[in-house]
Amino acid sequence: MQSLEVAWRPAKPRQVGLTVVNDRGVGRRTWEDAIDMAGAYVDVVKLGVGTAYVMQHLEQKVEMLRAADIGVVLGGTLFETYWVQGRVSAYGDLVRHLDLAWVEISAGSYDIPLEERERTVGEFASAFRVMAEVGAKDPGRQPAPEALSAEAARLRAAGAEKIILEGRGSGTGGMYSRQGTADEATLNAVLSRVALEDILFEAPQEAQQIAFIRRFGPNVNLANIPFDDILMLETQRLGLRFDTQMAGRSS
Numbered sequence: 001m002q003s004l005e006v007a008w009r010p011a012k013p014r015q016v017g018l019t020v021v022n023d024r025g026v027g028r029r030t031w032e033d034a035i036d037m038a039g040a041y042v043d044v045v046k047l048g049v050g051t052a053y054v055m056q057h058l059e060q061k062v063e064m065l066r067a068a069d070i071g072v073v074l075g076g077t078l079f080e081t082y083w084v085q086g087r088v089s090a091y092g093d094l095v096r097h098l099d100l101a102w103v104e105i106s107a108g109s110y111d112i113p114l115e116e117r118e119r120t121v122g123e124f125a126s127a128f129r130v131m132a133e134v135g136a137k138d139p140g141r142q143p144a145p146e147a148l149s150a151e152a153a154r155l156r157a158a159g160a161e162k163i164i165l166e167g168r169g170s171g172t173g174g175m176y177s178r179q180g181t182a183d184e185a186t187l188n189a190v191l192s193r194v195a196l197e198d199i200l201f202e203a204p205q206e207a208q209q210i211a212f213i214r215r216f217g218p219n220v221n222l223a224n225i226p227f228d229d230i231l232m233l234e235t236q237r238l239g240l241r242f243d244t245q246m247a248g249r250s251s
Contacts, residue, residue: 006238007218012043012069016197017219019233020044022169025051026227028061034230035068041234044071044102048169050078062098076106076133084110106133108166114151118158125159131200135166135174142174145189153193163194167202169224180205209233210243
């Protein structure tokens with residue numbers, strides 16, 4: 001195939017332009033096909049909600065993804081469930097048993113004190129790469145922009161490699177309105193304290209993905225990407241579709 005002039009994309013292992021796919025129960029054989037078709041474009045797979053707890057053949061699935069140079073992280077809701085039951089040490093045993101590189105620490109469903117999350121991030125950061133999420137799944141519990149940005153900065157300083165801006169799997173919670181529009185005050189406040197390359201923007205909706213690529217360029221970090229959107233997102237990043245053609249010419 002003749003080469004086209006498209007946006008520059010770093011090869012794996014990437015530090016920017018990460019794509020984190022939200023997996024709510026995709027089978028191993030389906031993933032085998034996806035890896036064959038688009039494995040180069042997936043950096044991390046999040047086993048969403050509590051699916052890792054009930055999934056059969058979990059170890060085999062994690063190993064298959066690892067062999068394809070794809071990281072695995074357990075969804076933050078599962079961590080929060082372990083925390084609320086006073087079993088964080090058991091959660092640590094689980095991620096060590098699975099030999100995961102990434103851990104997600106969040107407080108989207110339960111009011112986990114910031115000081116507790118800072119301490120937990122610091123402990124896990126000594127052995128794992130940590131994603132720390134800020135924001136609440138319920139828009140009614142969402143912190144004010146300045147409070148959220150201060151929280152993000154403190155978790156980054158505690159050892160979190162990436163800060164996730166909560167958006168829910170639906171794209172209608174956290175930093176988003178119920179219509180799926182990102183709150184500008186929240187984005188600007190967090191960006192004033194945390195570097196763009198250290199932020200993972202949850203963007204499950206196609207319009208949200210397009211908006212972030214147009215605003216920040218093709219190598220913006222995006223998370224909560226639906227499994228079926230892997231190839232489409234990469235075409236958006238490269239500027240191969242109308243909506244992101246101009247954004248795809250920048251880096």
